[in-house]
Amino acid sequence: MRFKPGDRVRVVKDDVVYEGIVLPKTEFSSEDIIMLKLDNGYNVGLSVEDAQVEVLNENVVSFEFEEPSQTFFRGGGNLRISFLSTGGTIVSKVDYETGAVKPAITAAELVDMVPDFKNQVSELEVLEVYRLFSEDLTPKIWEELSFEVAKRVKSGVDGVLIAHGTDTMTYTAAALAFSLRNLPIPIVIVGAQRSSDRPSTDAVLNLKASLKVFTEAPFGEVVVSMHGHTSDEYVLIHRGVKVRKMHSSRRDAFQSINDVPLAKVVFPSMEFKLINDRYIPRARLEDFELINRFSDEVALIKFYPGFECDLIDGLIDKGYKGLVFEGTGLGHVRNACVDNIARASELGVLTVMTTQTLFGRVNLNVYSTGRRLIKAGVIPAEDMLPEVAFVKLSWLLGSYNHLSVDEIKRLFLRNLVNEINYRHEDFIYPRWYHGD
DSSP states (O other): OOOOTTOEEEEEETTEEEEEEEOOOOTTOOTTEEEEEETTSOEEEEEOTTOEEEEEESOSSOOSOOOOOEEEEOOSSSEEEEEEEOOSGGGOEEOTTTOOEEOOOOHHHHHHHOTHHHHHEEEEEEEEOOOOOGGGOOHHHHHHHHHHHHHHHHTTOSEEEEEOOSTTHHHHHHHHHHHEESOSSOEEEEOOSSOTTSTTOSHHHHHHHHHHHHHHOOBOSEEEEEESSSSSSEEEEEETTSEEEOOSSOTTOEEESSSOOSEEEETTTTEEEEOOOOOOBOOOGGGOEEOOOOOSOEEEEEOOTTOOTHHHHHHHHTTOOEEEEEEBTTTBOOGGGHHHHHHHHHTTOEEEEEETTOSSOOOTTSSHHHHHHHHTTOEEOTTOOHHHHHHHHHHHHHHOTTSOHHHHHHHHHSOSSSOOOSSOOOOSSOTTSSOO
């Protein structure tokens, strides 16, 4: 008898009886393997070859995703907030009885998870915009997401909260920072390293901190709200164009690079502390503007010893309009590649140099290789993160494609949303991290 995901089955294999729910296959699953969620909560994979499989009950569990939803909640506070979900760990809930994952959240579920919303919001909108892993987001999705955010900003809400997977959060934060101009409110991107149903989740405090940002922050910027400590001591509010995920699994994975976080929210007092006076103040609503076209003809290239310079020519010949390099040290690639980069410049392809060290800035005037790169037309990206430089160039080439190459170069070197910091302090071992 045939079986399908969600059916409860009994499998007899080598005189051993297994009962459980059939789990969906992945792209890596073998054809002759059945995955079961056993009654004790464990998963087991069994070969169906020489096994007897009996379907006990059909469709015990549905693994089909529900349609994207929009729900509302009205509370006793005075904040109007829109919560837009793109997916990610923060909105993932595991059913430990069946193994099913529900990557969706309603307004009621959000309030249940963070009761502070009930007391502080007058109206809470929860909209599932996407249901994607963050690595599946694209420049086209940045355009669509920024459009949805802009609609909420223009409607006069007090804050827009965006649930996002942590792996590519830097890219989306930068994309929104460049495309949402003259913000009258903060836009808070929030994620989690542990899913929302786990006792060790960091989702709740990251979300609670966003409420303090909406009510007390003087800035109108795109920010990232994530744990600043492995325990629940405080959440850091990072500038979206200066933050990076620096650990694969720790709850305090995010760190501001070449900058100080804008603020921190301390627990359990819920005190909001502004710790960076270099911020963009909230603008007037009538001055808000959306500029949100991104080019998909930009590549981010990491240089390594033995890098094949012909790869540069391949991207040029394929029609790429911008190349962002992650160079070594002060911003170098091997000398053999300089002529390939010069060819790119001659053909009108913009080339940008960042540094793999992340901390510090590019300086192409120190060594002869750097000076050759300047002559080849390379734009030094100051202290911009490689990801941010990639997004900025994509945005400029998409939104200002009517401008000349020289005009786009000048715009790239202009500090638009504090993506460039001209004054550096001790950012690698910052004094503010665990201090007052």
